[in-house]
Amino acid sequence: EGRGVxxxxxxxxxxxxRAGDIFxxxxxxxSKSGKKFATYxxxxxxxxxEVEEGDKLDVDKAVEAAHAAFQRGSPxxxxxxxxRGWLLHQLADLVERDRAILATLETMDTGKPFLHAFFIDLExxxxxxxxFAGWADKIQGRTIPTxxxxxxxxxxxxxxxxxxxxPWNFPLLMxxxxxxxxxxxxxxxxxKPAEQTPLxxxxxxxxxxxxxxxxxxxxxxxxxxxxxxxxISSHPHISKIAxxxxxxxxxxxxxxxxxSNLKRVTLELGGKNPCIVCADADLDLAVECAxxxxxxxxxQCCTAASRVFxxxxxxxxxxxxxVEYAKKRPIGDPFDIRTEQxxxxxxxxxxxxxxxxxxxxxxxxxxxxxxxxxxxxxLFIKPTVFSEVTDTMRIAKEEIFGPVQPILKFKNIxxxxxxxxxxxxxxxxxxxxxxxxxxxxxxxALESGTVWINCYNAIYAQAPFGGFKMSGNGRxx
Amino acid sequence: RDIFxxxxxxxSVSGKKFxxFxxxxxxxxxEVEEGDKEDIDKAVKAARQAFQIGSPWRTMNASERGRLIxxxxxxxxxxxxxLATMESINGGKLFSNSYTLDxxxxxxxxxxxxxxxxxxxxxxxxxxxxxxxxxxxxxxxxxxxxxPWNFPLFMxxxxxxxxxxxxxxxxxKPAEQTPLxxxxxxxxxxxxxxxxxxxxxxxxxxxxxxxxISSHMDIDKVAxxxxxxxxxxxxxxxxxSNLKRVTLELGGKSPFIVFADSDLDSAVEVAHQALFYHQGQCCIAASRLFVxxxxxxxxxxxxVERAKKYVLGNPLTPGVSQxxxxxxxxxxxxxxxxxxxxxxxxxxxxxxxxxxxxGFFIQPTVFSNVTDEMRIAKEEIFGPVQQIMKFKSLxxxxxxxxxxxxxxxxxxxxxxxxxxxxxxxxxxxxxxxxxxxxVVSPQCPFGGFKMSGNGRxxGEYGLQEYTEVKMVTMKxxxxxx
Numbered sequence: 017e018g019r020g021v022x023x024x025x026x027x028x029x030x031x032x033x034r035a036g037d038i039f040x041x042x043x044x045x046x047s048k049s050g051k052k053f054a055t056y057x058x059x060x061x062x063x064x065x066e067v068e069e070g071d072k073l074d075v076d077k078a079v080e081a082a083h084a085a086f087q088r089g090s091p092x093x094x095x096x097x098x099x100r101g102w103l104l105h106q107l108a109d110l111v112e113r114d115r116a117i118l119a120t121l122e123t124m125d126t127g128k129p130f131l132h133a134f135f136i137d138l139e140x141x142x143x144x145x146x147x148f149a150g151w152a153d154k155i156q157g158r159t160i161p162t163x164x165x166x167x168x169x170x171x172x173x174x175x176x177x178x179x180x181x182x183p184w185n186f187p188l189l190m191x192x193x194x195x196x197x198x199x200x201x202x203x204x205x206x207x208k209p210a211e212q213t214p215l216x217x218x219x220x221x222x223x224x225x226x227x228x229x230x231x232x233x234x235x236x237x238x239x240x241x242x243x244x245x246x247x248i249s250s251h252p253h254i255s256k257i258a259x260x261x262x263x264x265x266x267x268x269x270x271x272x273x274x275x276s277n278l279k280r281v282t283l284e285l286g287g288k289n290p291c292i293v294c295a296d297a298d299l300d301l302a303v304e305c306a307x308x309x310x311x312x313x314x315x316q317c318c319t320a321a322s323r324v325f326x327x328x329x330x331x332x333x334x335x336x337x338x339v340e341y342a343k344k345r346p347i348g349d350p351f352d353i354r355t356e357q358x359x360x361x362x363x364x365x366x367x368x369x370x371x372x373x374x375x376x377x378x379x380x381x382x383x384x385x386x387x388x389x390x391x392x393x394x395l396f397i398k399p400t401v402f403s404e405v406t407d408t409m410r411i412a413k414e415e416i417f418g419p420v421q422p423i424l425k426f427k428n429i430x431x432x433x434x435x436x437x438x439x440x441x442x443x444x445x446x447x448x449x450x451x452x453x454x455x456x457x458x459x460x461a462l463e464s465g466t467v468w469i470n471c472y473n474a475i476y477a478q479a480p481f482g483g484f485k486m487s488g489n490g491r492x493x
Numbered sequence: 494r495d496i497f498x499x500x501x502x503x504x505s506v507s508g509k510k511f512x513x514f515x516x517x518x519x520x521x522x523x524e525v526e527e528g529d530k531e532d533i534d535k536a537v538k539a540a541r542q543a544f545q546i547g548s549p550w551r552t553m554n555a556s557e558r559g560r561l562i563x564x565x566x567x568x569x570x571x572x573x574x575x576l577a578t579m580e581s582i583n584g585g586k587l588f589s590n591s592y593t594l595d596x597x598x599x600x601x602x603x604x605x606x607x608x609x610x611x612x613x614x615x616x617x618x619x620x621x622x623x624x625x626x627x628x629x630x631x632x633x634x635x636x637x638x639x640x641p642w643n644f645p646l647f648m649x650x651x652x653x654x655x656x657x658x659x660x661x662x663x664x665x666k667p668a669e670q671t672p673l674x675x676x677x678x679x680x681x682x683x684x685x686x687x688x689x690x691x692x693x694x695x696x697x698x699x700x701x702x703x704x705x706i707s708s709h710m711d712i713d714k715v716a717x718x719x720x721x722x723x724x725x726x727x728x729x730x731x732x733x734s735n736l737k738r739v740t741l742e743l744g745g746k747s748p749f750i751v752f753a754d755s756d757l758d759s760a761v762e763v764a765h766q767a768l769f770y771h772q773g774q775c776c777i778a779a780s781r782l783f784v785x786x787x788x789x790x791x792x793x794x795x796x797v798e799r800a801k802k803y804v805l806g807n808p809l810t811p812g813v814s815q816x817x818x819x820x821x822x823x824x825x826x827x828x829x830x831x832x833x834x835x836x837x838x839x840x841x842x843x844x845x846x847x848x849x850x851x852g853f854f855i856q857p858t859v860f861s862n863v864t865d866e867m868r869i870a871k872e873e874i875f876g877p878v879q880q881i882m883k884f885k886s887l888x889x890x891x892x893x894x895x896x897x898x899x900x901x902x903x904x905x906x907x908x909x910x911x912x913x914x915x916x917x918x919x920x921x922x923x924x925x926x927x928x929x930x931x932v933v934s935p936q937c938p939f940g941g942f943k944m945s946g947n948g949r950x951x952g953e954y955g956l957q958e959y960t961e962v963k964m965v966t967m968k969x970x971x972x973x974x
Contacts, residue, residue: 088891088919143621158953160934160936160937160952161936162932162934162936162937163934164932166929166932168932168934168936168937170937170938170952170954171918255943263736266736267732267733267736268732269732270728270729270731270732270736271729271732271733273728273732274725274726274727274728274729274731274732275725275729277898277943277944278721278724278725278728278741278743278943278944278946278947280947281732283736285736433546440735455967459629459963459965460546460629461546464963465961465962465963465964466963466964466965466966467963467964467965467966468966468967469965469966469967469968470967470968471624471966471967471968474620474622474624474626474966474968476618476620476621476626478618478620478621478626479618479620479626479964479966480628480962480964481964482962484961484963485713485735485736486735486736488736489736489738491962
């Protein structure tokens, strides 16, 4: 229950000494409205606990604190850049110390397999914090040789109070992706974690306090999109907003930013990412990467390889091996170390995925395996593979965000480039080939923010990540 | 035929035309084809075609792109006299300014951008594991660019220079008040040898052609210079349509702070130019002049003396030092703000009304004893009206200078190093000038904090805004450092 855990200073909702779940000025508050909302375990469908529900007034309080912490002459503004980096390093240390707790919380709240939470999500969090800790005192301006008798230099200043809205698919990792760069550069921040998955963000709040970030530098307001999220997007004293989520909501965020105070906007949105397998690829590698690429995290990745284009000559063999993989994918209790696939996050996503699966069947794709929910297992869906998929089908155009792999056929490179680029999305792409010329040609031609060659989901703190076209604005990491 | 698409001249799809005026005489210069949504659609199609993988523009060596931009700079230099004259007649701009600053700036900016190409490195990354990673700084695609009327040709070059340098194709809408120099440069673009469709120009109005650009589903980025009010609408339309990337250069109410220890003559003259240049029609106009108490009265006296020295008249005439405002709408807005200054209790030191019986001329006007809540201290005037305010302490003036939702530029006059560094670090402005003003150069990034804009133009930073980063990560069998 959180008590007696070494170093814990109120990480759990309801911990001794914790008066609420809204983290402002390094203190815990109740919501102004007095409302709470429940967070559930999607694997067991049970309520985990209740969390204070923030709204506009709580956001206002948080922004006030963040604004004060950003004032000229404040402890945060006067801290050496190296000092900022040191705080981030220490936060990484505490996350590492409490890694098992955080991974457990994350698994309970999202349904992702515990081993993935521990070895992938938490690993990413620690590495990302350390990467940005190292950058803090390397944010350098430039001296510029202009005409005339002047000295000209640039300063790379923090923007100010930043709003961050984080998603439910990698709750803690996406929070660190937002927090680490913002703090590294000297900003203060107001975060709204996803309403489905607030717990690890709140635990992180207690670690931020323990490390000793000055009050007001990080503030966390759990709540819902239309209330807290909208309040952040249109707040007149927030200077930048960073959002990860659906393209549909991303557009609303950018509009609200424009209508209010022209706050700077970065967006990480959806994708319908092509995975192109040429006939000369290492077939085993391609099948495995494509499989993990689409099924990882229950298909709930913006990078999901949800359009697999396979060159004609190897198509039947590729499908056969992919189906074999999919049928073997262990689905079950996320705390079981054999499990690779847990439940979908909630009923809404579950229904949407099943609807898209039905559309695949109706529109004439060939259902190779799966195709329905697990019987009597709540939000679990069988790993599903469709072959003979064509570009006009819904499953080839819409983001599914579930364990469904559509496999399409192509004849030649020119054709597959056109088809891969034909959607409004442009987040990632993957290419499997041994031929250097093909690899470089495809890498240049694909309209995607990231192109992977003979690998998938190779995501690192060092590598900039973000979307072309409607998959986003700007880059993270 | 004035709509430039695919290196050819077209009539507007609607058949409509609009008049272009000389603000010094209020006479019509000529009529220009009026573009609307259908013309924008045509232009975007051409720009998209020119951007296709495998097109002449996409397969051109970067050095060749640079060579074309250099050629364009040379042609502009060749036609400098013609362009400067056109700009003066159409923009009400003093001929000497058009020739030296506007045209000089255009040529320098193009040459800066042309040479940037050979220095635009991509970066190699060192991801963990057996991977080789690199970034490509790709062109974004089709860029829509909306140009203002205060520096028509200069702002046109600020937009197309970086965009073309980075390999994009463009659809440009010059301001409806001042389309002429852009149209002449179109013929130079054709002469230089840019492939068809790389640069397209559609004259027209904001609510029609401008709006069509902001909400176009096949434009990848929109760059706008103009008012904050319209900037918000453009960003909103970008969000509503296809999340196109947005850069904005908007209004300002830039503070100019004079400490008691400055060189007073220099401060007075620079502050004066900083406001009155081009009839006050600059986004960086130093329209809030904060002067330290102990030198206030003398500063005001000298500033008034300076303001009274103007000769108003036709900007082509030698000896004229102030031209007209651009049009009736601006003229009326400025006069209204001058009236508000009088009503709200500022002290009118000189000027304060219109001049002449033809053309949109306003007398150079100075207000002293201006306080922070007056409209003239808060709203962007964009006219020849100088507000001089008093301050006591450094902390106080910093707070007051930052107390606005604008943040474009600022100026500081002092000899003290500590004051210079402290104040320049504290001001929320995209450019801070110390003991100078209006030093704008293609090497330097320019843009606004807060509601004065999003993003930067020029300098390495500005050119980065015209690229889209692609990270390529390749698996290798063994990595060695």
